[in-house]
Amino acid sequence: MPKSCYSIGGQAVIEGVMMKGRHEYAVAVRTPEGDIKTELIPYESLSARHKILGIPFIRGIVGFVESLYIGMKTLTYSAEIGMTEEERAAEKQHAPIVNKLLMTGTVILSVCIALGIFVALPSLIGSLLEKAIPVLWVTNLLEGLLRMIIFLLYIVLISRMKDIQRVFQYHGAEHKTINCYESGRPLTPEDALQCTRLHKRCGTSFLFIIMLISILLFMVIQVKNPLLKIGYRLLLVPAVASISYEVLKLSAKYDNKFVNALVYPGLLLQKLTTREPDKDQLAVAISSFSAVLEKELEHDAA
Numbered sequence: 001m002p003k004s005c006y007s008i009g010g011q012a013v014i015e016g017v018m019m020k021g022r023h024e025y026a027v028a029v030r031t032p033e034g035d036i037k038t039e040l041i042p043y044e045s046l047s048a049r050h051k052i053l054g055i056p057f058i059r060g061i062v063g064f065v066e067s068l069y070i071g072m073k074t075l076t077y078s079a080e081i082g083m084t085e086e087e088r089a090a091e092k093q094h095a096p097i098v099n100k101l102l103m104t105g106t107v108i109l110s111v112c113i114a115l116g117i118f119v120a121l122p123s124l125i126g127s128l129l130e131k132a133i134p135v136l137w138v139t140n141l142l143e144g145l146l147r148m149i150i151f152l153l154y155i156v157l158i159s160r161m162k163d164i165q166r167v168f169q170y171h172g173a174e175h176k177t178i179n180c181y182e183s184g185r186p187l188t189p190e191d192a193l194q195c196t197r198l199h200k201r202c203g204t205s206f207l208f209i210i211m212l213i214s215i216l217l218f219m220v221i222q223v224k225n226p227l228l229k230i231g232y233r234l235l236l237v238p239a240v241a242s243i244s245y246e247v248l249k250l251s252a253k254y255d256n257k258f259v260n261a262l263v264y265p266g267l268l269l270q271k272l273t274t275r276e277p278d279k280d281q282l283a284v285a286i287s288s289f290s291a292v293l294e295k296e297l298e299h300d301a302a
Contacts, residue, residue: 008178008292009201010285011071012170013078017285019174020070021292022048023299027074028288029081030280037081038287040295043070060245061238067203072107117154119233122147127226136222144215151211155272165275172197173277173285175270187290189282197274201252204273205266209244217243 010019016029020043028038046062047054053062126143133139158164179195181187199205217240223229251263277285 007201008181008289008296010174010178010288011067011074011203012167012174013074014167015082015170015284016078017170017174017177017288018070018074019177019285019288019292021296024292024295025070025074026288026291027077028284028291029078030284031081032083036284036287038291039077040291056246057242060242063245064241068107068111115234115237118147118151119237120230122150123230123233124226127224127229130224136224137219140219140221141215144211144218147214148211151207152269155269159272168273169275169277169281170285172274173281175199175202175274176277176282177285177289181289181293187286189279189286192282192286193279197276198267198270200263200267201248202266202270202273204270205251205263206244206248208266208269209247209262210240213244213247214240 008019008021010017012018013027013029016027018025018027020026023044024040024042026038026040028036031037045066047059053059122143125146126139129139129142130136133142159168173192175197176192176195177187178199179197180192183195185191185195214236217236218233221229221232221236223232247262251259
């Protein structure tokens with residue numbers, strides 16, 4: 001069986017990396033003491049348990065929700081591992097139910113803010129532009145371009161934050177590790193260091209494809225009422241995500257000029273959302289990846 005037969009994806013967390021396979025996901029975090037703590041968590045996606053949820057255009061929505069859930073869970077876990085003894089003692093004073101409620105509230109608030117900034121705000125500005133430009137498809141196009149500009153500005157601004165730059169380094173370590181494995185090279189920090197930090201299946205590319213698909217899809221809706229327009233935009237978010245997911249899957253499957261042109265802007269954007277990692281960060285990413293890969297091999301051997 002070739003080494004590159006497993007499709008393992010990941011995500012950067014606080015001072016660490018999460019890697020996800022078909023049956024488990026692993027989180028490796030560099031502790032304040034300098035050790036690498038790796039935890040493997042069994043996991044079976046809803047699309048694997050229920051075939052109807054694994055069909056095209058539905059699997060994208062399911063995968064997006066699951067990625068959000070696992071992402072927030074692993075971010076919280078990595079933050080706990082990175083705490084000092086004093087911070088852990090203070091955290092234990094709160095009941096577990098309080099911590100769960102805080103995490104749930106944070107997720108809901110984050111989603112609401114994202115929808116407000118990237119969906120509602122551009123839509124309202126687009127409605128104002130209709131007074132000067134009465135052609136709806138033109139204002140819808142301008143709204144989409146504005147949404148993309150806001151997204152790019154957001155990425156540029158957060159990339160200047162010191163803590164985010166550390167996360168972006170681990171993001172780069174995640175990509176380099178996956179690229180190292182998929183190229184058939186030995187999984188060592190030295191070999192991974194030689195690989196590119198850009199990857200077609202990256203979530204950054206997924207978000208950029210979402211922006212493109214939303215421009216095309218929202219241009220079709222000819223609605224003048226601002227509130228009704230926002231409502232339609234919000235209702236279409238799952239459809240945009242599912243279509244974008246299928247486009248991303250195809251881009252990873254095929255390698256031709258058309259597909260490469262489609263994913264190229266997303267790869268350029270990854271130069272902002274990734275940074276060159278050091279060998280210690282690559283060792284963390286490799287630890288997470290190796291834990292998942294070992295389990296993938298065990299499942300296939302059973």
